[in-house]
Amino acid sequence: MITYEWLYLLAGAFFAGWSILSLRDRRIGNAAFWGVLAASFFLGSHVSDFVNGVLVLALVTIAGAGGIKRSAPATTTLAERVGDAERFGNRLFYPALIVPVTAVAGTLLYNYTPFGETGLFEPRRETLLLFGIGVLVALAAATVWLRPPLLAPAEEGRRLLDSIGWAAILPQMLAALGAVFALAGVGEIIGALAGGAIPEGSVLLTVVVFALGMVLFTMIMGNAFAAFPVMVAAIGIPLLVEEYGGNPAVIGAVGMLAGFCGTLMTPMAANFNIVPAALLELNDQNAVIRQQIGTALPLLACNIVIIYVGAFLLWN
Structure with a gap:
């Protein structure tokens, strides 16, 4: 059986x-950071919570000390990239499409055919596992098709990271x-309030409060x-599901989407909003957020309607 551990x-x-490649280039901070992160994936399920906590603190220490630097490893040349772009055009995106197709089609086949038996x-866990398999298939397909230098995929991944x-x-x-926060009882306190x-x-009002709460907490904490x-x-389980009998699948899935509306509007979501501004060398670090607010607010309204209609009007 293929498990989550794989x-x-x-x-x-x-x-x-990536850690080994960074060490080869004498980027000690980068090598240490990605190496510690690799250790957490390799050992996290087999060591104590204390050890995992130490690994997290090590990551914070390295990052806080400015240990991670940008790298520019040699892969394909600019001329080769321009040539591939002119030769293949939008077909270069085909390997990327393998990943979602593998995850979706594989999940459907596994759940609704004898293959699942x-x-x-x-x-x-089949969807996430198939997603990982899709990544490997896409990587292999792109390598066979485009024939880049052997280490180009690893080096490009390192450059991006x-x-x-x-x-x-x-x-x-x-x-x-x-x-x-949930284990500390923050959810119960907010639920009581x-x-x-x-x-x-007031089902509709509860849905609105739930969606707005997802947005606000996401903006504060940086991630849905x-x-x-x-x-x-x-609110989700005690009120919307247990008290009002809402569809938990709709409430959970669309509730996350409501939270992502908050992601579009907060600098705390640094990896989504601040990092792109830095990579694009924009003068205003909040420029990405300003452009996204006009999308986030109407999208939030749509998510509220979807939860109310899909989880209650069409469910009950």
Whole structure:
């Protein structure tokens, strides 16, 4: 059976490779950061919470000390890239499409055909595992098709990660923070406050508060994955699902989308909003956010309507 652990090992192998390449170029800070991250993927399931905490603190220390620097490894030349762009055009995007096709088509086949009876994948993990398989298939297809230098994929991945820096793992860090907040009972406190303020039986108002809470917590914490455990524990499960009988799938999925509206409007989502501004060398570091607000607010309104209609009017 292919389990979640295989995905951890795959991710760890990529980070370990980037660490070795950085060490070869004598970029000690980069090598240490990606090496520690690789260790967390390789060992995280097999060591204590204390050791995992030490690994996280090591990552924070390296990043806080400015240990990660941009790199510019030699891969293909500019002339080769221009030539490939002129020769292949938009077909260069074909390998990227392999990843979602593999994840979606593979999940459907696994869940709705006899293929699922093989027990090949860990239950309820098939989509993520197929996503990882899709990445490997896409990488192999692109390599066979374009025939780049052997280390070009690894070096290009390192160049991109080094450009993003520590913000590349910010979503995981914030998601963990959200789980900590949920375990600390923050969700129950917010739920008690919301329950006292919202009139009993006001389903639409509860949906609005839930969606706005996802947006606000996402803006504060920088990522919808961090806001989700808190708001689900506060309003999603006790009020929308248990008290009003809403569809949990719609509430969970679209609730996350509502949170992503907050991602579009906050500098705390540095990897989405601040890093692109820096990479594009924009004078205003909030320029990306300013352009996204006009999309985020109408999208939030649409998400509220979808939750109310899909989870309640069409469900009950």
